[in-house]
Structures are given as C-alpha cells and as structure tokens.
Amino acid sequence: MRKMLLGAIGLTAALFVAPAAHAQTPLKIGLISAYSGQFADTAAQIDNGVKLYIKQHGDVVAGRKIEILRKDTGGPNPDVAKRLAQELVVRDSADILAGFTLTPEAMAASDISAEAKKFMVIMNAATSIITTKSNYSARVSLTLPMIGETIAKWAYKDGVRKAYTMVADFGPGHDAEQSFQKAFKEAGGEIVGSVRMPVANPDFSAFVQRAKDLNPESIFVFIPGGAQPSALGKAFAERGVDPNKIRILSTGEPVDETALKSLGDIAVGRISAWHYDYNLNNPLNKKFVAAFNAEFKRNPDFFALGGYDGMHLIYESLKKTGGKSDGDSLIAAAKGMKWDSPRGPVSIDPETRDVVNTVYIRRVQKVGNELVNVEFDKFENVKDPVKAAMKK
C-alpha cells in the first residue's frame, strides 16, 4: 500500500525513505552486463569471478544475505543499461549496482547511481572518466591510461627513443594512444607517427607496412580482444616485423590466452603491460587459478578477476558499515580500502574512487610447450594518470 501511495504521488521523495539497512533484509546486488551478444564471454567471466567469490566467502555478510540479480543489456546498449539500473533501483530495490563490462553502459548507469545515491562497483569498463560521473561509484578493474603511461615509461627506461602508435579508433583506443604518447614524450622520447584503425578491422597489413616504413624502434598497439589480435599478429609476421628487433608493445588483450593460442610462436618476444595474468607468480593467484579451474574448467582472466575483486570490495565495505547499505556509508567505507588480490596489492584511491594497483611488464615466452606472459618488471601503486592530471 505504501508503495502504491508513493507511486501515485510520484517520486523523488521515495528516495529518502528507501529501505534502511535492517540486519535481516537481504542485500540485493544488481549485476548489469552484456550477457548475450558479441561480448557475452566477458560477462560470463565476470560472473564466474562473482560466483567463485561468493562460493568461497559465503553468501551472508554482516548479517545480510547477498542476493544477485543478473540483467542482460545485449551488447553495447547504454539505453538498456540505464533502464535496467533504474528498474533495479526502483522495482527490485537493489542496494548496489555492479558489473559493467562496457564503457557506454557504465557511463549511462552512473547517472542512476548518482541520482539514487546507490553504491556502484565497476568491474571492468576501463575508460578513465567513468568514475567522475557518479560520486557513489568505485572501480576495481583498471584504466587504460594506467597501462599506456606505464609501458611508455618502461620503454624509455629500456632504451627506446623512437616509437610509433597504432590504436583502434574508439574511446579506449584514444585513451591508450594519448597516455602512451604523453608519457613517452615527457620522458624524452619521440613519436615518429601514429595511426587510428577502424574498430572492426579485418586486415592490418597496410597499417603494419606503414609503421615499418618509418623504421621505429618500437610500436605500441591497442586493439580490442577477439579475432583481431591474431590478425594483427599475423600481419606483423608477414611484413617481417620481428618482435625481437622492433619492440612490439601493447596492453594485455592482444596477447591474452586465446590470442597466444591462435598466434603461436610468432608472438614470442612481444612485450605488454597489464595488471593481471593467470600466470602471475604469487601464492594467492595460484590458489585463485586452481579454485577457478576446479569450478569452471578454464583459466581466469582479468574480467574474472574484476568480478572477484569487485565482490571483495562489496563484502569488505559491508563489513565496515556493519551491514548498512546506503550509498553514502558504502562509498565512505570503500574509499581507501586496501586488500591483497590475486593480482597483488590493490587499493581504492580515496580521492578518485579509482583502483590503484601494480602494473606488470611481461614478455611472451615459451614455458614447456605453452606460450605464456612472463612478468619481468613491475610498477607499483599505479594510479590513473588522467584524473591525476585533471586535479592539477
């Protein structure tokens, strides 16, 4: 009845009487991701991470039972994501919004998080500015500028003075390109050229040839995962760009597990910067990978880790608030949270609510019969450089 009355008079007032935290009421987490469509696998991996965390840590936190509501956006559909977020808040009275594989969806749902004052955990979407859209959001994945900046610094340290950049022509690509170029130039290097390639590009030979003609010491690459990494890798091999002579630098996606399997030996020597790999050498990760394999018969990737760490942030914040689930308490608890993740030490920057973690520099090597990314250098406590620059 109260609901009806609220409904009839309309509205925003309802936000202030939103269900207060009772120790007994279940805590609802709305997971919004593209469960169907071309990005379905990334959502599935995030979901696996979430499931594994709940399995290991129980589904009751601070006296409240955790309930997960999964919602499918069906691809990059920010309008659907926004409606789902709205419905989760209004209809299902969800306490927390989480998931978000894709940037546009995270951006759209942020409006709801801000308006309804709901804690929001971004488990993947990696464009820098997302967390500026709602004061109640925190990110546990990474931002691309973190990676671009780190690998640029490393390349200069390693003696590279002339670099070329190739990125996919969309937001994350631009983020990666700008952060790499900025950091590389600041270090004293020279960008000899750059190209933005269509997002769904089937053939890279022309782009690779152009890069090769300029004779750079290194090429920085950012392309989305999927079928493209192998197409690009093969173009490098065909045009005679040897990773052991010209350094091919990239983020983690172009050399992830699937890409390496389809690339084979031509990938040996490729260098990348990333925050996580199932091959990372630390005891916590070994346990995580073993448990993940036992449960889902595959290796975890950074999507799965995002889901896992996202749940950790939710659990720990709830413990800190003693089960109180309003946005203000939860985001206050989440700020400055520190924990040990399978990727190493992680924290949430209290100022930007963005993740701070270690970025590893890895090289593709053959270990036994398998191609894996072996880390050989790392940069600790890397923060998002874009937001750091905004503050200045």
Next chain:
Amino acid sequence: MIATTGTALTPHAYLQARSRWGVIEIAFWLATLLPFFLFPNYLSLASQIAITALFALSLDLILGYAGIVSLGHAAFFGLGAYAAGIFSKFVWGEPLSGLVVAAVVAGVVGYATSFIIARFRHLTLIMITLGLGFLVHELANSAHFITGGADGLQGVRIWPIFNYFRFDLYGYTAYSYSLVVLFLTFLVARRLINSPFGLALRGIRENPNRMPAIGASSRAHIRKIYTISATIAGIAGGLLAQTTETVSLGSIDFQRSADVVVMLVLGGVGKLYGGLLGAIIFMVARDQFSGLNPQFWYFPIGVLLVAVVMFLPGGILGGLSRLLAGIRGRRP
C-alpha cells in the same frame, strides 16, 4: 480484419466504416493507462515499450500497407535519436523542440532515400534498405567527434517538459510523454490508413503495376509513405534519446532493425495494432525471460516467432481476430 458485409459499400462509406472506433480499440488505449496504477515500478519499461511500439508502427506503415520490406529501418530511428541527442547537447535541452528536430532530420533523409526505395521491390529492396542501414551505422561510428562513436553520445541533458515535468527516476514523466506522443502519432497514422491514400497504398502492395493504370502513381505514393514512416521512426528514436539521456550505436544497428521486424511479424503485419501488440509481447518477454536467464533469453522468442509464422499467418493479432470472428459466428 473482420469480414465485411456482403452488400457492396461505396468507397466513401467503406472508409467511414473502417475509421469508426470500436470498443476493443477504446479498451486498448484505456488499458495503456493501467501501468500507472498496476505496475508503477515498471514505468521505465513501459515507456520503452511505447517507444518501440511507435517504431514498429512506423515500419508497419511501409511494410504492412505499402509492401516495402525494410531491414534497415533502424537507420531512421538512430538518426532521430542522434539528432535529438546532439541537439540537446549543443543547442538546448527543451524536449519538444528536440523531438521536432529528430522528426525533421529523419524525415529529410527518408525523403532523399525514398527516390531509390520507390524504384525497387522484393529482394533488391531488402538489400538496399539493409545497405542503407549499414551506411548510416558506419557514419555514426566514424563521426566520433560528434556522435561519440562506439562510446555512445554522452552529456545529453533534457529539461523538464514545459519546464515542469522533470524526468524522474520512476519513469512517470517518461511514460506519460512517450504514451502521449505514441497516441497522437497513432491518430495520424490511423487517419492516413483510412483515407483514399491508405487505400491506394494497399492497392500498391497487392499489385504495383496495376495501380498507375487506375490513376494512382505507385512511386509518388511510396515516396510519401516512406518519408512519413521515416519521420515517425525518427520521433521514436528522439523519444528514446530524450527519456534515457543517452544515444549509442545500439540505437542504429542491424539488431534493432531486425528486432522491429520480428515484433511486427509476431503482432501481425498491416493491422496498425500489430506492431503495438508485437512490441508489448517482445519487450515483456525479453524482460521476463532475461530475468530468468540472462544469456539465452532469445531462445523462447525464436520459438515463439517460428510458431507464430507457421500457425498464425496473420500474427497474434490475426489469430485473435479469427478467434473473435469464430466466437461471434457461433452465436445464434
């Protein structure tokens, strides 16, 4: 829909009889107010259903009445959405003027392409509309600086309607606004269909070569209805952009073009209400099924589609009206 009486009517009387409001029609529109009372928590879904229904209605005008099969109708929906979104971002956020801009942009592009559309039929036409859809999609994707490309258009801010009705979290304003626009557009479409122009369109659908022989130029008619349909699709797109304050490539992609054809076929082609019913069924089924299983919600929709096409050639609406006619027939 319902069998006409045996006595020959004059065309004028026939059209008049068709345009009379039936009880079921009035009941249908009254029922659209029910969500306010019965499902106040589902209003944002209801507003997206109303928008999708409007989009399906626009397709029904060309597919159901003029026989133009389009697999790229989302191009106009997307054009409207981007026009409304960009307008609010760079000019001002007043919603009604934004909607007019959306309608005009989609209508102008619709008029320009209608010259190609009117020349072809059947498979060629399907391929042309499909190609046009891809073209517009790619344009929106590559014009990153203005559309936001694959990241979606950000920063759309819509003012309250008449500076009073704010777009609230519960979707009251969004649903009221979408419903009013849907109803008004529906009135226009209904008037159009029950006019000599609408009758001529049906003639073109049945036999495009014969119509010019009795003095109705097929191509001119097709150009007109295609432009009108594009305009309505643009309005629907504009509504979506305004009520969600975001526009993405998803509003312009092939999936949206295909979904709307599915809805129309489910509901019943060439019946005005077919698209409305189809949109309701499709969106509610999607909402419910995806709640049960987020990965495979398309499966039951596929089964439903195959079943409807096989057993109910007139769509669900066609099946219902046959059922109704059967019941009436059995009465003494």
